[in-house]
Amino acid sequence: MTREQTINLGAGPSTLPTSVLTEAARDILDYQGTGMGVIELSHRSSTFQNLLKQTENDLRKLADIPDEYAVLFVQGGGTDQFSATLLNLLAAYASRNPDAPTPAVDYVVSGAWSNKAIKEAQRLFPRVNVACDVRKNIGDASQPIPRPSQWNLSQDAALLYYCDNETIHGLEFPVDFIQELPEDYRKRVPIVADCSSNILSRPVNIRDHGIVFFGAQKNIGPSGLTIVVVRRDLVVDPDALQAQYLPPIPTMLVYKNMLDNGSLYNTPPMFPIYVSGLVFQKLLAEGGVPSITKVNQDKADAVYGALLASPNVYRLNVAHADFRSKMNITFRVLGEDGEPSEEAEAAFIKLCGEHHIVQIKGHRSVGGVRTSIYNATSLEQAQTLASVINKFAGK
């Protein structure tokens, strides 16, 4: 199977633009005539620092990140941010409220990833509040997803955490959903969004958040890089605080160390940063987030349209149309009895393979099929998927 034929719809690490990889293949042997590959440069060389600065600036343009937010390039994946967002925002709360008792932290649970985040919070901190848990609602059209105005919010919350797009379950919140939170809560409580699997696929209003973070390995670049966008006033020195409830924070998780050192507190993951920079440049040249948002809508329309056209063959995992991910389309394939059938799913995946559509098996925790159509998947490839969906359904 050649690269040109292959339609890689893996959920992450996922497909990257061929033009980007072609450029990377050249630069790992010799970057800009330095006689050194991009991964052989000192991270403190002006060459790499320029690359890092350019990458940050391009991301700022793409995601409309205001100056009062810092951009940190870190390691450890989303999982490290489950710990870091909690610990750093507890420190920020302690800094703002030096005499206050132990605060609460509010979590919205909407699938596997936000569930992992709340589990980590519960490991490290005693006052964890479930603001909303929609996992039972996902597949049940009769149970609407509660709006933010209905969430169970804490008066003394140090943060509200949610996952904007659940890669495994395929549930994505509508754009600007959290603007429905009460005005006074939004003013008081820093909101954390995990946008790992939908960043740069559509607009996200950074100003509504205290922290927006995302792993690179879906819409942006190779695995091994996580980007944290954090409002500067929330970045404090935890070692200067006295609050008894504040757990000690290992150095690499302290945002202030990263901020004060321009993400070069220690050697950063240079290759993922470099590739992400190429992806940002490509996206900017093609019209940025407004353009790709439109393409992604067309892609999602094509695939969902085909699935919905054969309700006796496919069942979408997310019953609520407004909450269906435009990045990770998850569904079951039904047997003759109208129920999900692993046999039918195997046959569907096999047919896809014959059309060079690969890496679409659903996550082991939910089963079924998951087709991920990130930014690097073209409309044409999504249309090919739609045609195979139709073909399998006998249309």
Place this chain on the structure above:
Amino acid sequence: MTREQTINLGAGPSTLPTSVLTEAARDILDYQGTGMGVIELSHRSSTFQNLLKQTENDLRKLADIPDEYAVLFVQGGGTDQFSATLLNLLAAYASRNPDAPTPAVDYVVSGAWSNKAIKEAQRLFPRVNVACDVRKNIGDASQPIPRPSQWNLSQDAALLYYCDNETIHGLEFPVDFIQELPEDYRKRVPIVADCSSNILSRPVNIRDHGIVFFGAQKNIGPSGLTIVVVRRDLVVDPDALQAQYLPPIPTMLVYKNMLDNGSLYNTPPMFPIYVSGLVFQKLLAEGGVPSITKVNQDKADAVYGALLASPNVYRLNVAHADFRSKMNITFRVLGEDGEPSEEAEAAFIKLCGEHHIVQIKGHRSVGGVRTSIYNATSLEQAQTLASVINKFAGK
């Protein structure tokens, strides 16, 4: 300047074999005919899992890692291991000694990196003991480096930590130095070695250690990967322990999570793992550590020989011959008054540049010149450096 001309002696990230990068340049577009680049594969695909397994097995062969040790592929660099080694070994101590009071932790300070490690321990834990601090001895021939039998050791230590090769100061302990520790201490106390800048450059006796860890970005591969070799009985579940002195451990730092999930607790840094695997294969094909040890000795002899031949022009930072790093050769260039001269150093670095020898400015904290001759630097390149050292000295 072409790649073929360039002699990149950067301290890390550092030069990698051209044959490895050429293979990587091909595989990032299409790995083994899958139609997908190596960084576009699912980390849970059999293709990547095979790659990971092969990489681990090759490292086990190269470094002679016994079965009773686990090999973990993690993120976060050495800095994350400053926290992780402490926290996991405190947990292991609490598991072995459920009723014991707060233990001590012993640290050997021999330069910038071990100093960072002890500073992190002091941030997170109250009973930190300096077993030995040799920083004042480094440049003073009249002050010998204390032998391990003379170190100030704690009876109830949960670990002894040392850095085998200090990249910045250029101090490397002799092979098997820690075998001079008292026998009962070695039996009782897990010893941690940071081998980031000399792993696979010479033998390291894994069996003498509880943990040996190393960042990839010097002798092994690209930045963004750290490898932890840990004795399996030291890997415990910290959440199952009651010890009051045990700080909470963020999930990504818990070795047990990595061990139980074969380093796939979350998405690993795939590209650095892949490139490291290629480097391991190359090293095995060329005779492994015994062969490269000999080459490294010849390289170091060539460079040190040239420096020592002109004592009125060069002053080595490490006054003790047995402790001079074979990886990072650090020295000052002297002015006409026989004292270190930044002007002379600039002239030396300029002459090196004319011979395409680059990235050799000393770390800002010690100044002078640092020439790093890791595994990927050839004997011929080291000889070129030696000849420039001679030329500058007028020989």
